Amino acid sequence: MVAVVGSNELGRRLDAQWERPRGLVGWLATVDHKEIGIRYLVTAFSFLVIGGVEALIMRLQLARPNAALLDPAEYNQLFTMHGVTMIFLYALPILSGFSNYLWPLLLGTRDMAFPRLNAFSYWVFLLSGIFIYVGFVTGHGPDAGWFNYVPYTSRAYDPGPNIDIYALGMVFFGISTTVGAVNFIVSLFKTRAPGMSVNRVPIMVWGTLTASFGNLAAVPAVSLAFLMLWLDRQFGTHFFDVEQNGRPLLWQHLFWMFGHPWVYAIVLPAMGIVSDALPVFCRRPLVGYTAVALSTVATIVLGFGVWLHHMFATGIPPLGLSFFSAASMAIVIPSAVAVFAWIATIWTGRPVRATPFLYFAGFVFLFVVGGVSGFMTAAVPLDWQLTDTYFVVAHIHYVLLGINVFPVLGGIHFWFPKMTGRLMSERLGRWSFWITFTGFNVAFLPMHLTGLLGMPRRIYTYPAGVGWDGLNMLTSIGAFVVALGVLLVVVNVIRSLKSGAIAGPNPWDAPTLEWATSSPPPPYNFLVIPTVASRHPLWENRLDETGERSSTRVGPALDHGREILRTTPLDAEPDGSVHMPEDSLLPLVTALVMLAGFAALLAHHWWLALAAAIGTAICTLVWLTPARPATLGAP
Amino acid sequence: MSAIPAEILAGAERKPHRTSGWWGMIATIATEAALFAYLLFSYGYIAAQAPPPWPPVGAPELKLALPNTLVLLASSVTVWWAERRLSRRGDLRGCRRGFLATLAFGAVFIAVQLLEWHKKSFTPASHVYGSLYFTITGFHMAHVVAGWVMLAAVAWWLASGRAGPARPVPVAVSAVYWHFVDAVWLAVFTTFYLLPRLG
Numbered sequence: 152m153v154a155v156v157g158s159n160e161l162g163r164r165l166d167a168q169w170e171r172p173r174g175l176v177g178w179l180a181t182v183d184h185k186e187i188g189i190r191y192l193v194t195a196f197s198f199l200v201i202g203g204v205e206a207l208i209m210r211l212q213l214a215r216p217n218a219a220l221l222d223p224a225e226y227n228q229l230f231t232m233h234g235v236t237m238i239f240l241y242a243l244p245i246l247s248g249f250s251n252y253l254w255p256l257l258l259g260t261r262d263m264a265f266p267r268l269n270a271f272s273y274w275v276f277l278l279s280g281i282f283i284y285v286g287f288v289t290g291h292g293p294d295a296g297w298f299n300y301v302p303y304t305s306r307a308y309d310p311g312p313n314i315d316i317y318a319l320g321m322v323f324f325g326i327s328t329t330v331g332a333v334n335f336i337v338s339l340f341k342t343r344a345p346g347m348s349v350n351r352v353p354i355m356v357w358g359t360l361t362a363s364f365g366n367l368a369a370v371p372a373v374s375l376a377f378l379m380l381w382l383d384r385q386f387g388t389h390f391f392d393v394e395q396n397g398r399p400l401l402w403q404h405l406f407w408m409f410g411h412p413w414v415y416a417i418v419l420p421a422m423g424i425v426s427d428a429l430p431v432f433c434r435r436p437l438v439g440y441t442a443v444a445l446s447t448v449a450t451i452v453l454g455f456g457v458w459l460h461h462m463f464a465t466g467i468p469p470l471g472l473s474f475f476s477a478a479s480m481a482i483v484i485p486s487a488v489a490v491f492a493w494i495a496t497i498w499t500g501r502p503v504r505a506t507p508f509l510y511f512a513g514f515v516f517l518f519v520v521g522g523v524s525g526f527m528t529a530a531v532p533l534d535w536q537l538t539d540t541y542f543v544v545a546h547i548h549y550v551l552l553g554i555n556v557f558p559v560l561g562g563i564h565f566w567f568p569k570m571t572g573r574l575m576s577e578r579l580g581r582w583s584f585w586i587t588f589t590g591f592n593v594a595f596l597p598m599h600l601t602g603l604l605g606m607p608r609r610i611y612t613y614p615a616g617v618g619w620d621g622l623n624m625l626t627s628i629g630a631f632v633v634a635l636g637v638l639l640v641v642v643n644v645i646r647s648l649k650s651g652a653i654a655g656p657n658p659w660d661a662p663t664l665e666w667a668t669s670s671p672p673p674p675y676n677f678l679v680i681p682t683v684a685s686r687h688p689l690w691e692n693r694l695d696e697t698g699e700r701s702s703t704r705v706g707p708a709l710d711h712g713r714e715i716l717r718t719t720p721l722d723a724e725p726d727g728s729v730h731m732p733e734d735s736l737l738p739l740v741t742a743l744v745m746l747a748g749f750a751a752l753l754a755h756h757w758w759l760a761l762a763a764a765i766g767t768a769i770c771t772l773v774w775l776t777p778a779r780p781a782t783l784g785a786p
Numbered sequence: 787m788s789a790i791p792a793e794i795l796a797g798a799e800r801k802p803h804r805t806s807g808w809w810g811m812i813a814t815i816a817t818e819a820a821l822f823a824y825l826l827f828s829y830g831y832i833a834a835q836a837p838p839p840w841p842p843v844g845a846p847e848l849k850l851a852l853p854n855t856l857v858l859l860a861s862s863v864t865v866w867w868a869e870r871r872l873s874r875r876g877d878l879r880g881c882r883r884g885f886l887a888t889l890a891f892g893a894v895f896i897a898v899q900l901l902e903w904h905k906k907s908f909t910p911a912s913h914v915y916g917s918l919y920f921t922i923t924g925f926h927m928a929h930v931v932a933g934w935v936m937l938a939a940v941a942w943w944l945a946s947g948r949a950g951p952a953r954p955v956p957v958a959v960s961a962v963y964w965h966f967v968d969a970v971w972l973a974v975f976t977t978f979y980l981l982p983r984l985g
Contacts, residue, residue, distance in 0.1 A: 264806040333813040341806050345790075367813060371821035379828070379921070388910050388917035390828070396836045397914045401828055408824070707790055716790075717806070726804060728795040772939055777948040777956065 162678055164710050169261070169674035171734050180734040182266035183674055187273050188252025189570060192563075194277055195245035199556075200637070201284075202236035205229050207634055214627035216615035226611035227294040228313075232287050234297030235317070239324060240280045242417040242555050243362075247272075247331055249562055250359040250420060252570065254335070256665035256672060257353050259344025259681040259703075261715045262731055264337040267738050267774065268330050274742035275327035279320050282749060286316035293317035296609065298410065298461075299380075301391040301402045306384040312753065315384060318377040319749045325374040326745070332363035332370075340720040344664070346683035346701070347723045350444075353663055353686075354437065357444045358423025362416035365451045369416070373409035376402055385755075400465060407458035415454040418550070419447055421558040422489060425511045428565045429493060431661040432508035433500025436687060436694070439492040446485035453482045463534045472531050479529035486522055490515060505659075506580030510561030513588045517553025521546060524599065539609075542602025548595045560587070560640055567644065568658045572670045573651030579643040587636030594629025597622045662687035667703040679706035680716045683723075741770040802873075802958035811959045815966045818929070822970050825922050826977055832914055841915045843908060845982035850905075854898040855975050861891030862968045865937070865961045873958075876951035878944065885941040888964065892934045899927060919978065926967075926974050933967045936960045 171181040181187070209229055212220045221229065251269060255262050263269045286292050291313045295303040304314045339360050343352065379390040380402065389395035391402050430437045437443065459467060459475035467475075493515050502508060524546040528534045537543060560583075568574050601622045606613065613619055657666040666689060668677055681703040685691055688701035707716060713731040718724055748763030802808050833840050868884020871877040903920070910920040940960045943949040949956040 265810060329817055333810055333817070336813050337806050337809045340809060367817040368820045371817055372824045375821060375824050375828075382910070382917070382921065386910060388921065389914040390832070390917055390921075392914070395914050396832065397917075398832055398835060401831055404831065405824060405828070707795070716795075717804070725790045725794055729806065768935060772935075776939070777943060777953065779946070779948055 161708055161710060162673070165675040165678065165708075166673065168710070168713050171674070176736070177734065179739055180736045182262070182270050182732065182734055182738070184251050184255050184263050184266065184269055185570075185672065185674075185676075187269050188248050188250075190273055191244055191248030191251055191276070193248075194273075194280070195241050195248055198236050198240040198280060199245070200641075202233050202241060203634055203637065205233040205236065207630060209233065210627040210630040212611065213613075213623050215624070216613050216620055218612055221611060223611045224294065227609075228287065228290075228292040230609055231293045231296055235283065235293060237551065238297055238413075238417070239321070240276075240283075242551060243328065243413075244276055245559050246359070246362070246417065246420040246555075247276075249424065249559075249566070250335060250355070253566070253665060254338055254356065254359070255342070256569075256668065256676055257356060257663055258338070258342055259347060259664045259677060259683060260342040261676045261680075261709075261713070262342075263334050264341050265334050267732050267735055268334050270735075271738035271742055272327045272331040272334065274739050275323065275330075275745065278742055278746045279324035279327060282323060282746065283316060283320035286313065286320070291316060298406055299377075299402075300406075301380065301383075301399045302393075304380060305391065315381060315753055318381040318384075319753055321377045322374050322381075323745065323749050325370045328366050328370050332366040335359055335363040336367070341717050342715055343718050343723040344681045344683050345706075345716065345718055345723055345725050347718075349721055349723075350441070351683060351686045353423070354426035354440070354443055354447070355420060355423030357447050358420040358426075361447050361451045362419045365412040365416045365419075365454065368455070369409045369412035372405045373413075376405035376409070379405075400462070403462050403465065404458070407461045408455075410461065411458045412451060412454045414550070415451050418554040419450065421555045421562075423447070424558045424562045424565075425493065425514055426489070427663065428507055428562065428661075429511040430496050430500070431565075431659050432503045432505055432511070433496050434503065435496065435500040436662075436690075437492060438495040438499065439488070440686065442488050443492045446488040449485040450482060453478060453485070457482065460529055460534070463531050464538045476529055476531050480526060483522065483526055486518075490519060490522075505564075506575070506577060506584055507561040507565040507659075509581065509584040509588075510557050510564065513584065514553060514557040514561065517549055517557060517591070520596075521549030521553045524549060537602060539607055540602035541598050541606045541608055544608050545595050545598035545602060548598070552591060552595075557587075560584075560637075563640065563644070565659070566665075567647065568651075568654030569665055569670050569672070571648060571651070572654055573647055574654050574658060575643050575647040575651060579639055579646070583636050583639035583643060586639060587633055590629045590632025590634075590636055592629070594626045594633060597625045597629075601626070657689065662690040664688055664703070677703065679704070679708050682706055735774075737770060737774050741767060741774070744770060800952070800954075802955040805955050807955050807959050808962075811962060815963065818966065819970070822925070822973065825925060826973060829918050829922060829977060832918065836914070841919075841982055842913055843915065846919075846979055848979060850898055850902045851975065851979050854895055854902070855971065857891050857898070858895045858968050858971055861888045861895070862965050864888045864891065865964050869954075869957055869961045872951060872954055878950055881957065882941060882944050885937060885944065889934065889937055889941065892930065892937065892964075896927070896930060896934070899923070899930075922974055923978070926971060929967050929970065933960070933964045936963060 169183075171177045171183060171186075208221070209226065212218050212226065251263070283293070291311055293299065293316065294313050295309060299314070299317065302308055339352070339356060379388070382388040383390055383392060389397040391397050391399050393399055426437055426443055456478045457475055459471055460479045463472060497512065524542070528537055528543065528546060564575050564580055601619055604618050604622070606619050613623075654670050656669050658670075659666070664681055664683070665672075667681065681688070682701060684699035684701045685694075685696060687694060688703070691700050707728075709716060709728055713733065714728045715731055716725060717727045717729050719726050744763050744766040748760050748767065751757070751759035751763055864884050864887040868881045868888065871880035871884060903923070906919075908916040910917050937960050940949055940956045943956055
C-alpha cells in the first residue's frame with residue numbers, strides 16, 4: 152500500500168484511472184474538481200464583466216444631470232440586474248471556484264467528498280444564471296432592486312413575469328449553493344490528508360467551511376421568501392398581503408435573515424485567501440493563526456444576529472434597535488482581530504511587492520474604510536439619516552469590491568501559475584492593480600459625500616444645481632478607470648496563457664500542499680496521499696518548529712480504481728479508503744431536467760412541471776443506486 | 787510514515803456513521819431543519835400580529851391528526867427496529883420486514899393527511915391562516931413523500947443485494963432522514979394543533 156514517488160508506472164496507472172475521456176462527452180461528464188473549479192471561476196468572472204458593463208451604462212446615465220440615455224423602467228432593470236449579478240452570480244460562485252479548485256489540493260486528497268454533486272452544483276449555478284438572464288435580455292428582468300421588497304413586487308404593482316423569473320431563478324440558484332455547502336462541509340471533515348488536524352488547515356479552508364455552515368442555515372430563508380412571494384403572485388396566498396393580515400415586513404425579515412449571513416459568506420473565504428497568500432509574500436507564517444480562525448467563526452455567529460440593521464428605518468421597537476445596533480458594532484471585534492493580524496504579518500515580515508501582495512495590501516486598506524462606514528451605519532440615529540442614500544451604496548461597494556474583488560484579483564495572480572503552469576506578467580499586473588485601486592477610490596470615496604449631501608439611491612436621474620453634479624461625474628470617471636484595470640487583468644490572463652514564463656511546481660516558494668504537486672496538477676493531484684506534520688508542510692525545514700516532517704513522497708498509493716483516503720473528523724487519522732464515482736452525465740442531465748421544471752412553473756405548464764419533478768426523482772434514484780455486489784471489484 | 791493497516795483501508799463501508807453519505811445526510815437535515823424553522827417563524831410572526839381570533843376558523847380538530855401523529859411515530863419505531871436488526875444481528879429479513887412496515891405506516895399517514903386537507907373548509911387563498919396551514923403542512927408532506935420514496939428504494943436494494951449486512955449505509959441514511967421527517971411533524975403538529983388550544 153505504500154509507494155515512493157518516482158515510480159512512473161504508478162503515475163501512468165493513476166492517470167488511466169483519473170483522466171476524463173476526451174471529447175465533448177468527456178468534457179460534459181467530468182467530475183474533476185479542478186476542471187469544475189476553473190469553470191466556476193470563468194463563469195463567475197464573466198458575470199462580473201456583465202454586471203460591470205451594466206454599472207458602466209448606469210454611470211453614463213448618472214454622469215450628468217437630467218440625462219436621457221435610459222428611461223426609468225430600463226434603469227430599474229439595470230440596477231436590479233447589476234445587484235443580482237454581482238451579489239449572487241459573481242460573489243459567491245467565484246469563491247466556490249477557488250475553493251473547488253483548491254480544497255482537495257490544500258487538504259492533500261484527490262477530489263471532493265461528492266464529485267458528481269460538485270459538477271451538479273456548477274451546472275445548476277450556470278443554468279439558474281442563464282434562467283434569470285433570459286428574462287433580462289427579453290425585457291423581463293427583475294426590476295425592484297436585488298432585495299426585492301414587497302409590496303413593490305406584489306402582482307398588483309409589478310404584474311409582468313419579471314419578478315416571477317427572479318423568484319423561481321433564486322429558488323433554483325439556492326439549490327446550487329446548498330449542495331455546494333454540503334459538499335465543502337463533508338469534504339473538510341472526511342478527506343483531509345493524515346495528520347492534518349483541524350488546527351493545521353489553511354485559513355481559506357476555515358473561511359469556506361464557515362461560509363458553508365452559514366449558507367446551510369441562511370439560504371432556506373431566501374428560498375422560502377421567494378417561494379412565498381411566487382405563491383402570493385400566482386396562487387392568491389396572502390403571506391405579504393396586508394389587507395388579509397399578511398405582513399410585508401415578513402419579506403424583509405426573511406430576506407435579511409439570509410442576506411446578512413450571505414454578506415459574510417461572500418467575504419470570509421476571500422479573507423481566507425488573503426490570510427493564506429499574504430504571508431507568502433511577507434516570507435513568514437500568518438501572525439495569530441488561531442485568533443484569525445476563531446474570529447472567522449465568530450463573525451458568522453454574530454452575523455446571524457444583525458439582520459435587523461437593514462431595517463432600522465421600518466419602525467422597529469427601541470429594544471430591537473438597541474440589540475441589533477450593539478450586535479452590529481460587536482462584529483467590529485473579530486474583523487479587527489483579522490486586520491491587525493494581517494498588518495502584523497506585513498510589519499514583522501519582509502514584504503515582496505509582487506502583484507498579489509499589492510492586491511492583498513490594498514484589500515486591507517479598503518476593508519478598513521468599508522468597516523468604518525459600516526460601523527457608522529450600525530448606529531441607529533446616523534442610519535436614519537443615511538439609509539437609502541448613496542452613502543450606503545458607497546459602503547456596500549467598499550465592502551464587496553474591497554473584501555471580495557481585490558482578494559479575488561490577487562488570488563487569480565497568485566494561483567494562475569498553479570492552474571496553468573505559467574506565470575502572469577508582473578508588469579501588466581502592477582499596472583492593473585494601480586489602475587483598479589485608483590479608479591475604485593476615485594469612484595467610491597466621493598460617493599460617501601454624495602450620500603451625505605442627500606442624494607437617494609436608485610433614482611434614474613437628478614436635477615442640476617443641487618450640488619451632486621461634480622461628484623457624480625467623478626464617480627462615473629472612476630468607474631471607467633476600474634473597468635480599464637479589470638480589462639488589463641483579462642488581457643494579462645489571455646496573454647500569459649500562451650506566453651507566460653513557465654512556473655514550475657512552486658514559483659512563490661509557498662508553504663501549503665497545493666504547491667507540492669506539479670503545475671498544473673495531474674488529474675489525481677498527488678501520486679501518493681501526503682502525510683502532514685504542521686501548518687506549513689513545505690516550510691518545515693526552515694521553520695523547524697518540531698522534529699516531525701510532512702511527507703509528500705511516501706504514503707498510500709490507493710491505485711485500485713479511483714480511491715481517496717477517508718480520515719477522522721478532528722485529528723485526521725486514517726479511517727478507510729473510499730471508492731470514488733466515475734465521470735458521469737447524470738449531474739448535467741439532472742440539472743437540465745430541473746431547469747425544464749422551473750421553466751414549466753414559470754409558464755404554468757403544471758403537467759410538464761410534474762413530469763420534471765418525477766424526472767428529477769428518477770435521476771436521483773439512478774444516481775444513488777449502489778452497484779450490485781457481483782460487479783464490485785476485488786477488495 | 788508507516789503503512790496504513792489493510793483492515794483500516796478496507797473497512798470503510800462497515801460503519802455507516804463514519805461515511806461521507808451519512809455526513810452528507812446530516813448536513814442536508816440541518817439545512818432542511820432551518821427551512822422548517824423559517825416556516826414556523828413565519829407562522830409565529832403573522833399569528834402574533836393578526837387580530838383575534840387566531841386561528842380565524844378556530845383550532846383545528848384533533849380527531850384525525852392525533853391518531854395520524856401516532857401512526858407516524860410508530861413508523862419511526864419500525865424503521866429504528868429494522869436498522870437495529872441489520873446492524874446488531876445481520877438479520878436481512880427482519881430488516882426488510884421493518885422497512886415494509888414503515889412504508890405501510892407512511893402510506894397511511896399520507897392518505898389520512900390528504901383526507902384532512904380534503905375536509906378543510908378553506909383553501910390556501912381564503913385567508914393568511916389558510917396560506918400558512920397548507921404551505922407548511924404541504925412542505926411537510928413533500929418531505930414525507932421524499933422520505934417514503936427513499937425508504938422504498940432502500941427496501942428494493944435490500945431485496946436485490948445492493949444493500950445488506952455488509953453494506954448498511956443506505957439503511958442508516960434513509961432511516962435518519964425518516965426520523966427527521968417525524969421530528970419535524972411533531973413541531974408542525976404542536977404549532978398548528980396544540981398551541982391554539984393553550985390560549
